Amino acid sequence: MTPISKKVGVLGAGQLGRMLALAGYPLAQKFAFYGVSEDEPSALLGHMHMHSDEADNLKQLVDFADVITYESENTDVEMVREIAKTTPVYPGEKSLYVSQHRGREKNLLTDLGIPCAPFEVVDSLESLHNAVQKIGLPAVLKTTTEGYDGKGQAVLKSEDQVEKAWQQLGERELILEGFVDFARELSIIAVRNAHNEHVYYPLMQNVHHEGILRYTIAPARQISEDVQKQAEEYMHKLLDELDHVGVLTLELFETEDGLVANEMAPRVHNSGHWTIEGAETSQFENHVRAICGLPLGSTQPKQPLAAMVNIIGETGPVEEVLKMPKAHLHLYDKAERTGRKLGHINLMAENEDELYQMMQQLSAFLPQ
Amino acid sequence: MTPISKKVGVLGAGQLGRMLALAGYPLAQKFAFYGVSEDEPSALLGHMHMHSDEADNLKQLVDFADVITYESENTDVEMVREIAKTTPVYPGEKSLYVSQHRGREKNLLTDLGIPCAPFEVVDSLESLHNAVQKIGLPAVLKTTTEGYDGKGQAVLKSEDQVEKAWQQLGERELILEGFVDFARELSIIAVRNAHNEHVYYPLMQNVHHEGILRYTIAPARQISEDVQKQAEEYMHKLLDELDHVGVLTLELFETEDGLVANEMAPRVHNSGHWTIEGAETSQFENHVRAICGLPLGSTQPKQPLAAMVNIIGETGPVEEVLKMPKAHLHLYDKAERTGRKLGHINLMAENEDELYQMMQQLSAFLPQ
Numbered sequence: 001m002t003p004i005s006k007k008v009g010v011l012g013a014g015q016l017g018r019m020l021a022l023a024g025y026p027l028a029q030k031f032a033f034y035g036v037s038e039d040e041p042s043a044l045l046g047h048m049h050m051h052s053d054e055a056d057n058l059k060q061l062v063d064f065a066d067v068i069t070y071e072s073e074n075t076d077v078e079m080v081r082e083i084a085k086t087t088p089v090y091p092g093e094k095s096l097y098v099s100q101h102r103g104r105e106k107n108l109l110t111d112l113g114i115p116c117a118p119f120e121v122v123d124s125l126e127s128l129h130n131a132v133q134k135i136g137l138p139a140v141l142k143t144t145t146e147g148y149d150g151k152g153q154a155v156l157k158s159e160d161q162v163e164k165a166w167q168q169l170g171e172r173e174l175i176l177e178g179f180v181d182f183a184r185e186l187s188i189i190a191v192r193n194a195h196n197e198h199v200y201y202p203l204m205q206n207v208h209h210e211g212i213l214r215y216t217i218a219p220a221r222q223i224s225e226d227v228q229k230q231a232e233e234y235m236h237k238l239l240d241e242l243d244h245v246g247v248l249t250l251e252l253f254e255t256e257d258g259l260v261a262n263e264m265a266p267r268v269h270n271s272g273h274w275t276i277e278g279a280e281t282s283q284f285e286n287h288v289r290a291i292c293g294l295p296l297g298s299t300q301p302k303q304p305l306a307a308m309v310n311i312i313g314e315t316g317p318v319e320e321v322l323k324m325p326k327a328h329l330h331l332y333d334k335a336e337r338t339g340r341k342l343g344h345i346n347l348m349a350e351n352e353d354e355l356y357q358m359m360q361q362l363s364a365f366l367p368q
Numbered sequence: 369m370t371p372i373s374k375k376v377g378v379l380g381a382g383q384l385g386r387m388l389a390l391a392g393y394p395l396a397q398k399f400a401f402y403g404v405s406e407d408e409p410s411a412l413l414g415h416m417h418m419h420s421d422e423a424d425n426l427k428q429l430v431d432f433a434d435v436i437t438y439e440s441e442n443t444d445v446e447m448v449r450e451i452a453k454t455t456p457v458y459p460g461e462k463s464l465y466v467s468q469h470r471g472r473e474k475n476l477l478t479d480l481g482i483p484c485a486p487f488e489v490v491d492s493l494e495s496l497h498n499a500v501q502k503i504g505l506p507a508v509l510k511t512t513t514e515g516y517d518g519k520g521q522a523v524l525k526s527e528d529q530v531e532k533a534w535q536q537l538g539e540r541e542l543i544l545e546g547f548v549d550f551a552r553e554l555s556i557i558a559v560r561n562a563h564n565e566h567v568y569y570p571l572m573q574n575v576h577h578e579g580i581l582r583y584t585i586a587p588a589r590q591i592s593e594d595v596q597k598q599a600e601e602y603m604h605k606l607l608d609e610l611d612h613v614g615v616l617t618l619e620l621f622e623t624e625d626g627l628v629a630n631e632m633a634p635r636v637h638n639s640g641h642w643t644i645e646g647a648e649t650s651q652f653e654n655h656v657r658a659i660c661g662l663p664l665g666s667t668q669p670k671q672p673l674a675a676m677v678n679i680i681g682e683t684g685p686v687e688e689v690l691k692m693p694k695a696h697l698h699l700y701d702k703a704e705r706t707g708r709k710l711g712h713i714n715l716m717a718e719n720e721d722e723l724y725q726m727m728q729q730l731s732a733f734l735p736q
Contacts (some may be wrong), residue, residue, distance in 0.1 A: 002699050002710070003683050022390055027690075028699035028711075030412055044398055044414050083495065280693055300695035302670070315371050322395075322657065325648055326664035331370050331396035342370070343396075 001305040002028040006292045007086075009061045010034065011079075012071030015332035016268055017042035019276070020069070023284035029292060032040040036063045039177050041332040053210050057306035067291050070247060072098045072267055074146050080341065089157065090194075090245040090291040095266040098242065102144045102175045102263065109261050112237045116261040118178040125166050131176040131292065132162055143172065152193050155179075179258050186220055187250050187271040189283055190235035191299075198239060200232045201279065201299045204271050206251070209367040212339060215359075216271045216308040218278060219301060222354070230259055238264065248289040249270075272309070273344050275299075277328045278306035301349045305355050311343040316364050321345050324361060370396040374660045377429045377455075378402065378410065378441030379447075382701035383709065384636055387408035387644070388437070390651035396658060402429045425645045435659050437614060439634055441467045442514055458549075458562075458613040458659040458718040463634040465735060466610065470512045470543045470631065477629050478495055484629040486546040486603065489615050493534050497545040500530055506547040509574035511540065519579065523547075523686040548628050548634075554588055555639040555649055557602035557617050559667075566607060568600045569647065569667045572639050574619070577735040580707060584639045584676040588667060589720070606632065615640075615655040624664050628709045641712050646674035671716045673723050677733050679711040684732050689713050692729060 005028040007264035010017040013035025017180045021031040021042060031046030039304070047064060049057040057077075062068065068089045070080070077097050081090050103121040110116065120131035120145060132139065137159070154165040156176075166174070185208065189201040203218035231252065239248060239352065249269035252263040272283035281289075281297025289296055311318075314336050321329045324347075331343035345362060349355035359366070373574065378385040381403025389399040389410060399414030406416065416434060417425040426447075430436065436457045438448070445465050448457050459532075466472045471489040488499035489512060500507065505527070513522035522533040534542070542648040549582070555574065557569040570587035599620065607616060617637035619630040640651035647664025649657075657664055679686075682704050689697045692715075699711035713730060717723035727734070 002686075004686055005699075005701060015463065019395070022393060025386070025390060025413065025701075026696075026698045030701070030703040046412050224404050258462065295687060295690045303596060318370075318372055319663060322663045322665060325668065328394075330394045331373075333370050333373060333393075333396040333398070 003332045004028060004292070006066040007032070007064055008288065008291065009068045010046075010071060010285045011061075011063030013037075013040035013042035013048065015041045015072055015334070015343075016047055016071040017290075017332075018332060019273075019282075020268065020285045020288060021045040022365040023276075023282055024288040024292075026286060027292070027294070028133060029288055030070045032061050032064045033060060033327050034184065039335075041334060051120075059083065069287070069291050070096070071267065073267065075100075076192050086310075091266040092243060092245065092247070095242045095244050095246075097246070099264050099266045100145055102142060102172075102177075105264060106177075108177070108238075108241065112234075112241060114234045115257075115259065116259050117180050120176050121173065122176060123162060123173045128162060128166055128174065128176065132156065132159065135176055135282070140177045140179060141169060141176065142175050143169060144175050153211070179348070180253045180262075182255050182260070184220070184254040184260070185222075185262075186231075186252045186254050186337065187216075187249055187269065188235055188252065189269060189272045189275075190232070190239055190248060191247050191283070191286040191290050191296055192239040192244050193269045193296055194245050194293055195295075197296045198236060199286065199296045199299045200235060201272065201275065201283065202301065203228055203231055203252075204274070206271050210339075213270050213339075214310055214312070214313060214367055216274060217355075218271075218306045218308070220244060221241070223365055227259065234259070234261065242266075247292045248284050257311065268345075270341070271308070273330065274306040274308040276330065277346050278302060278348060304351060307355055307359060309345045309347065309359070309362050311365055313338050313340060314343070315342055318343075321362070322362075324358065327358065327362075372396060372660070372662060373398065374401065374434040375432055376533055376656065377436045378414075378439060379429075379436065379443050381405075381408035381416065382576070383702070383711075384439040385630050386413055386700060387641075387650075387652045387698075388636065388656060389413040391644075391650055392656040395653070395656060395660070400429050400432045401527035407703075409480055411446065413460055414415045419435065426451075438464070438654070439635065441635065443468075444608065452692065459616070459634040460611060460613065463610045463614075463616070467632050467634045468513055470510060470545075471541075473570050473632060474543070474545075475604075476609065480602075480609060482680070483626065483627050484604045485548050487630070488544050489541065490544060491541045493531060495534045496530060496534055496542065496544065500524065500527065503544055503546045508547060509537060509543045509703070510543050510545065511537060512543050513541075518667030521579070525734060537593070538708050547548060548621045548623060548630075550623050550628070552588070552622040553630075554591075554599075554620045554622050554627070555584075555617055555637065556603055557600045557615060557637060557640045557643075558600070558607055559654040559658050560607040561664055562613050562661055563663075566604060567654065567664045567667045569640065569651065570669065571596055571620075571645065574639050575578070578707075579669045580680060580709075581638050581733055582678055584642060585677070585723075586642045586674045595622075602627070605614075610634075610685060614658045615651050623654065638709070638712075641674070641698065642674040642676040642714050644698065645714050646670060646716060672719060673717045675715040675723055675727060677713045677715065677727070677730050678709055679713065681706050681708055681710070681731055685709055686711075688732075689706055689730070694727065695726065697728075 205220035573588035
């Protein structure tokens with residue numbers, strides 16, 4: 001109806017799809033989702049097409065859509081390749097193919113001269129033993145695909161843990177990564193549209209607990225201009241090499257020798273949720289702008305300091321959050337379950353003292 | 369699913385319902401709408417129940433909902449009374465009944481000691497002539513009900529215009545209001561929840577053209593603390609007298625003798641659209657909080673100065689708006705039509721100079 005209006009099909013119907021839709025409707029974009037249940041977070045925010053044995057429902061989504069995007073790097077590449085024959089899929093197949101496999105990802109990083117931990121892909125106990133010899137211990141053994149929130153990982157500290165870890169992680173293709181001695185975990189979010197505009201959000205500082213992101217501080221404290229510029233250069237290389245359209249996230253370690261890349265995600269990212277109120281344009285709006293061929297928006301933070309606190313497992317005392325003047329509640333309307341991301345709280349502050357006080361008020365949501 | 373989650377039924381499916389839903393989903397509220405067409409702005413943002421000869425569709429909405437609200441003061445009071453027998457409707461029947469009739473509204477204002485123009489309700493040419501004698505000219509003749517965006521009004525400057533105006537406005541019940549000599553048009557938005565919490569947004573300055581709001585400056589410039597306090601006192605009286613739950617808006621004239629009330633609306637208001645990015649909590653989120661029994665959020669502006677520019681009739685060069693760093697586009701996805709509100713643009717500024725420059729960049733959207 002409206003000149004810039006497009007129909008966006010999302011593969012997935014979780015909280016990321018939900019927040020994409022909430023950001024996209026004000027730009028007159030329309031949404032449809034490909035999900036598994038009417039209870040999913042996106043289900044009420046557009047047309048809902050269900051997975052089923054029949055291919056019809058996916059076809060309906062594709063027929064509806066001017067452009068297709070996805071929520072997860074674990075999206076089936078074959079499916080995306082098939083869809084792309086008739087309808088643009090952003091980010092494209094290459095971004096998806098690379099980022100859903102830790103081996104391919106690290107090969108690309110290495111090819112582009114982006115520092116990352118030494119690594120070896122292994123497919124047998126014997127090759128794992130060889131890799132341990134080469135890389136040394138401690139090291140981290142991970143599945144090459146489908147790991148998230150710390151699942152599918154084991155830290156190896158001594159040779160006698162190798163066989164057990166191999167058995168535990170499923171006797172399938174794994175990757176052994178050298179241990180990185182880091183000061184902080186950081187991430188950066190970049191956006192590129194098909195007109196080759198690039199924008200970058202400031203580096204963010206992430207704190208994990210038991211493998212799950214618990215909170216993010218944005219911008220990360222005490223980051224020099226050079227380090228921010230270095231991170232942006234890495235992202236620029238990745239965006240161009242992948243011919244990426246949409247949001248791309250890179251997790252990084254801050255070490256004594258500079259930034260070391262950990263892993264990337266071809267999508268909006270939990271560490272960027274603070275941008276909903278905290279940046280001039282949120283990561284969600286910029287992803288929608290990018291995939292719909294619109295000009296990208298400013299990534300400037302609106303205040304000196306922001307934080308994002310995840311709500312994990314239990315919804316908790318959210319009415320108390322509503323009483324905090326500069327806190328913003330974002331619930332995904334999901335059932336409680338141990339370790340599950342149910343929502344997040346964005347905090348806006350003028351300085352570290354104010355932020356620290358607000359974080360203390362939210363202690364019920366933070367790991368003790 | 370989530371502890372604070374409620375199901376909200378909205379009578380109407382226009383842009384106000386759309387923006388209520390966009391603000392409500394992050395608080396885990398679910399939405400359904402009672403509308404006339406699948407093309408309406410809210411249609412994709414929840415369950416859509418259509419008006420039809422059968423009462424079944426309204427019943428479905430009511431059965432779904434934990435609480436019902438409405439988009440327009442022209443909502444049928446009888447319908448609301450019927451619904452309220454089984455499901456809470458906020459704002460309540462009294463707020464609706466009073467604000468859909470200019471005579472009842474001005475009687476209430478007068479009873480509460482809130483200044484307004486002298487007025488007479490008339491139902492014949494003879495009583496209109498008597499009212500003209502009593503109030504004097506110039507004066508404004510209006511329909512008592514259903515007028516909006518300057519429709520259903522005539523300015524009377526001389527006796528010989530009286531008969532023609534009576535004929536033009538439909539020979540039905542009208543109200544004659546004394547002409548108010550005002551410096552500026554202002555409005556104030558207040559919110560009350562069922563726990564009797566009250567919050568107030570700052571006075572806003574509104575500029576109309578041909579009866580339609582074209583832009584709002586928020587906060588209004590050069591408003592003394594006393595004037596803000598006066599406006600809040602008026603709102604407090606209205607909220608309490610009406611036992612109002614939800615957002616209430618009052619349009620005011622700024623005159624040499626102080627504030628003079630013009631008209632009220634028991635709902636979120638076009639002059640409050642700047643609050644989406646401009647205030648800590650938007651009018652939409654606060655309306656949802658109020659009707660769902662949640663604590664109200666801070667009404668503090670996030671920046672020194674904001675403006676809201678309406679997009680009227682034609683969508684216009686909206687891609688240019690997307691390039692402006694501190695402008696936020698809100699389209700309602702409606703077909704273009706003369707005089708129709710299609711969207712709005714929120715501008716955030718540090719000072720008047722910056723705002724003025726941004727307004728100049730938006731000259732295509734402003735009346736010449």
